[in-house]
Amino acid sequence: MAGQPCSSKTLSSVVNQEFLNRSSNIESARFLKRIMQKSEEEGKSIKTFSSDLERAHFYTGLDRRTFFTQYTNLKATEIKDIERSLIQERLIAFYMNASSLSPSPDTAPTTKNLFVALYGKIPHYVDIRMFRKCLANLGYVWLRIFKGYIVMERPSLTFERYYYLKDIVRYREENREIFYVDETVMSSLNNYYSFKEFNKLMNTAVKADIEIIQKGLVKNIYAISKSGVYALKTIDDFTTNNFANWVINEVIPILPEKSVVIIHNYEHHDDVIKKPTLFSIKSDIIAWLERNDVPHTEEMSKCELVDLIDTYTSEFDEISKIENSLKLRGHELLRLPVCIEDMTPAKHFFDLVKLNARRVKGNQDEVLKNIADSVSQETFENFDRHVADAEQDTLQADITMDRIFDTVVAAFQKVRLKDAEDSEVPLSDSD
Incomplete structure (x- = not known):
């Protein structure tokens, strides 16, 4: 009935529409859901309150509008994380x-x-x-x-933030080109989500035993600098292999000399390769030697190859394939600390995309590209300048603290x- 909260029988469909609602505070959303379910159950036997909404309001002390907007209007005010x-x-x-x-x-x-x-x-x-x-x-x-x-x-x-900021400020002073990597997901209704938002929704669905339909979701990955968006690609899924191949095959070839690539600390960005041992297969041992430019022959035994590893390669037990590939070509890799994960030009571009996605006509796979092409270089430069100022301010605040x-x-x-x-x-x- 119009004006009443959704029945608990339809809550599954509501949760499955989180891409519309974007209820990112999972604890609060589940709290409201359970209160409404309990209120409906008691309402069948206890008639003290005129409606389930009144009962939920009495139990929690929360404003009636909180429940009303959560369960009757998917376009209502979002439940948000604290910034x-x-x-x-x-x-x-x-x-x-x-x-x-x-x-x-x-x-x-x-x-x-x-x-x-x-x-x-x-x-x-x-x-x-x-x-x-x-x-x-x-x-x-x-x-x-x-x-x-x-x-x-x-x-x-x-400490992590301090050393990241020290590095990035130094790279800017050296006039090195900086590329920030970002990933987005677009629904069939042209609603855009960051990877973090998308991942949180998927984890929520798993916990609630609800399947979010993947059909119609377009997943993009790209690098952004003060001059524009580069290496934009639509991928099937965010995996370690997909990400590493994209960086090595599509990002590195377009980087100017001595560039800096900045990526988030997401699980699928952790492309660590462990140092081979005698327990490794021979092809992995040879791959490690080739990656480190150590001369060898196919006829060498595993013992001889492992001796070369111990003698001529890094003492570290594992390396990042992406970081190694960048360093071999004179570039640097920085991992963006979680505590300042929005301090990137990509965040400003993402906000612009969300505002304009519904207005762009054309194939769904080309929406992001069309928006990126329509943004002036001056706008990208302003994004980068704003981030550079924020980096300086944050570093000074850390020094003061x-x-x-x-x-x-x-x-x-x-x-x-x-x-x-x-x-x-x-x-x-x-x-």
Whole structure:
């Protein structure tokens, strides 16, 4: 009936339409689904409430519109993830303020203070318990001080980002051409999804035992620089083999001298090749020697070939086929840290594609190419300039945090905090 939430019998079809709804916060979506199912079950025997919607509202305290839009209108406001950049920006502000002010419970970078400071910038359905879990998932930990806990970024993430930014800033100063790799998926309704969004939807479908129909999905991979989109290709699936072959056969040949290629830390980008041993087959041993330009003959025994490996090749037990192929041609490979995965021109181009995909006429396989061809080089240069500025700002923020962190922690060691709700969270990088 119009105006009523969907029946639980039709929930499967709703979940199977997540490419339209884009409910990326899986926990929240499943929470609402279970509440509605339970409300419908009790509604058959308990008539206290006038409708299942009223019952769900009473049980959770959530606004009725939250349930209504989730189950009656697939084009309604999305359930979104909390943006990590918002949290990081506010956390840095807390530390910087604390370094210049007298320490007090109100200026401490605690979970509660962060949550209050981000009011209006995070989804309304997120409570402090969900917020704390989100912090942990995004790579934040809690440092025990005198009385209470303060939030800090996991040191391993901080170091990874710092060294990536140092490298990329240096490469820009050397005027090296930089190419960012990106992957997208387009549905039959011309809705575009990043690889991460697509992968999350697929994982959700697996957990819910629901099959998302692959027919009509167009999967693209491409490299983007300040001068445009290159090596655009439609592929059958995102696999390690497909990705490595694409980089080696289609990206490397078009790279200018001493280019830099930046890729995400996705599972199918991990094309590690292990160093052969006497247990390896002879063809793999020879392939390793050829990859490292070590002279050999087919007539050599496995023992002799392995001796060549030990004597003339890297001491590392494994290498990246992509990184090795790039270095042999004078290029560099950088892995983009997860904590700044949107700091690329590809992200800006992807946002532009989403805005224009429905307006582009033509074959579905050519939509992305047509959009890329219509974007001016000046626009791509602006994308790259914006990212370069963000890299510099983020690097300076990291340097500032490194300088003031110890001082702030020492100051709060003398302050009694009332943040008992963080008593069960991980407290160190090793937890």
